[in-house]
Amino acid sequence: MWPSKASWNWNSVDIGPHRDIVGELKAGIEKKGIHFGVYFSLFEWFNPLFINDGKENRTDYVDQVSYPQLLELVNNYKPDLIWSDGDWDKSDTYWRSKEFLAWLYNESPIKDKIVVNDRWGNGVMGKHGGFLTYSDHYDPGRLLPRKWENCMTLDKNSWGYRRDMIVADIHTVKELIEQLARTISCGGNLLLNVGPDDYGKIVPIFEERLTDLGKFVNTHNEAIFGTKPWIFQTDFGDIWYTSRLRNSRGFSSKRIFNPQQVQNTVIYAWVLTWPEDGHVKLSSVKPTSKTQVTLLGTNIKLPIQRGAKGIVVDTSGVSWRQFPSLDVFVLKVEYAATLSINPLAGYNMTNSND
Numbered sequence: 001m002w003p004s005k006a007s008w009n010w011n012s013v014d015i016g017p018h019r020d021i022v023g024e025l026k027a028g029i030e031k032k033g034i035h036f037g038v039y040f041s042l043f044e045w046f047n048p049l050f051i052n053d054g055k056e057n058r059t060d061y062v063d064q065v066s067y068p069q070l071l072e073l074v075n076n077y078k079p080d081l082i083w084s085d086g087d088w089d090k091s092d093t094y095w096r097s098k099e100f101l102a103w104l105y106n107e108s109p110i111k112d113k114i115v116v117n118d119r120w121g122n123g124v125m126g127k128h129g130g131f132l133t134y135s136d137h138y139d140p141g142r143l144l145p146r147k148w149e150n151c152m153t154l155d156k157n158s159w160g161y162r163r164d165m166i167v168a169d170i171h172t173v174k175e176l177i178e179q180l181a182r183t184i185s186c187g188g189n190l191l192l193n194v195g196p197d198d199y200g201k202i203v204p205i206f207e208e209r210l211t212d213l214g215k216f217v218n219t220h221n222e223a224i225f226g227t228k229p230w231i232f233q234t235d236f237g238d239i240w241y242t243s244r245l246r247n248s249r250g251f252s253s254k255r256i257f258n259p260q261q262v263q264n265t266v267i268y269a270w271v272l273t274w275p276e277d278g279h280v281k282l283s284s285v286k287p288t289s290k291t292q293v294t295l296l297g298t299n300i301k302l303p304i305q306r307g308a309k310g311i312v313v314d315t316s317g318v319s320w321r322q323f324p325s326l327d328v329f330v331l332k333v334e335y336a337a338t339l340s341i342n343p344l345a346g347y348n349m350t351n352s353n354d
Contacts, residue, residue: 002076006068026077037081037115038073042066042095059094067096069328078110084119117149131189135305139179143186143229143343145256150189152181154206160197161203171207173212174272176328180217181240181270181328184224185233187256216318216328219297223268223330230267231259231341235310238273239282260339267333268296274327278316283309286337296330 001021003013012021022038031038043050049061073079082104094096097120103113118129126134131147134140136149153159154176154351157167165204171179176192183190192213194206202210211354217224223242230243243258244266245251269282285291293302302312311330 001153002072003267004072006065006072008142017112019312021050022073025353026079031193035080036077037083038077038079039083039085040070040073041086042084042119043086043090046107048330053094054089056155059096062094062096070100074110074114076103080113081115082111083117087119087121087124087257089123092124095121097121097124135140138188139182140186140188141182141234143233143257144188145347146187148186149191150179150187150188151193152179152313153193153195154209155195156285159193159195167205170209176209176213177216177270177328178272180213180224181242181272184227184242185229185240185270186290187229213274218328223270223296223332227252227268230265231260231339231343231344233343235269235281235283238271240264240270240272242268242270244268257343259334260341262290262335262338265336267336271331273328275315278314280315281307281309281334282311282313282315282331283307285310287311288337290335291337292334294332294334296332303329314322 003020004011004021010013013020022058026036031251043061043066043206047061047065048066053061071080073082087097088097096276101116101120104114108114110239115130118127118132118134119124120128126132131149132144133149133151136150138148140148145206152171154171155162155165156171157165162169180190194210196202227242227244230241232241234240243260245258245261246264246266260267267285269280269285271280286305287306287310291304293304293311294300295302295315295318300318302318304311305313305314
């Protein structure tokens with residue numbers, strides 16, 4: 001996708017569109033103020049050098065193609081993120097990953113800003129990296145002590161575009177929002193892959209899903225951007241929590257979760273299932289006399305009462321049309337009681353691949 005010297009006459013400038021696709025994307029993305037990252041497949045499925053390496057225990061493909069191309073990407077395009085892939089059949093020694101990463105973090109022109117994932121050799125994924133992916137579509141359902149990523153596809157069955165896909169193969173907006181809620185609640189980032197067609201176009205059903213998801217994100221950005229996991233992640237799987245601090249002075253920016261402090265912590269409860277009786281039970285929220293709940297995206301303050309556990313929020317007086325999303329809504333909870341709970345206490349890193 002760029003004029004690589006390590007891929008003469010097999011790149012997007014020498015043949016095909018005769019355009020530097022990576023360079024054009026970098027310019028367009030950075031013009032919008034977005035961080036620019038690159039996906040890099042360590043191997044090419046049918047490259048003769050790679051196939052021959054496997055037969056004769058050689059490293060010609062790495063030495064002549066993949067390693068030089070990584071250097072080109074860094075030196076020529078200076079990305080903020082490198083998402084490595086295709087590592088699984090070979091060791092990090094074969095890929096020269098340690099050598100590359102040592103140069104990347106110590107000598108490269110992006111050594112002070114670069115972020116990488118964890119796919120650098122067989123057995124490395126989920127153990128080493130700037131952030132951990134563990135596997136595709138990873139959803140641990142609990143808070144993890146390291147930054148991780150849920151890398152998932154809009155098409156349930158493919159990372160690329162399929163002409164034979166049907167509507168049932170595409171995640172609904174509600175399913176996407178649920179994955180977003182679960183991911184942030186457990187300390188992860190969400191990567192949502194969309195496969196363009198062979199003309200580089202995003203097909204209408206993908207465009208529709210992304211547009212509707214974008215509307216939800218714009219309305220509920222307060223519960224998403226700049227938030228961290230709370231001391232509790234979920235109530236029975238239908239409610240997931242994120243949080244923010246009004247004043248983070250004195251707290252490490254690297255903290256995994258926000259503590260619960262009555263005056264300082266704002267809780268966001270993502271409600272995934274519409275309550276048939278018009279009452280939402282937030283079992284993890286301990287109330288005070290000042291506790292208040294607002295329907296995020298509106299100015300509507302909702303009545304609350306103590307429940308057997310936590311609080312019960314009365315949504316019966318709110319019309320469905322007043323809710324700013326299709327099937328998911330978020331409750332903003334303020335001035336809940338202080339609780340001293342560490343959700344990572346007793347966490348066993350050996351079980352991190354569950």
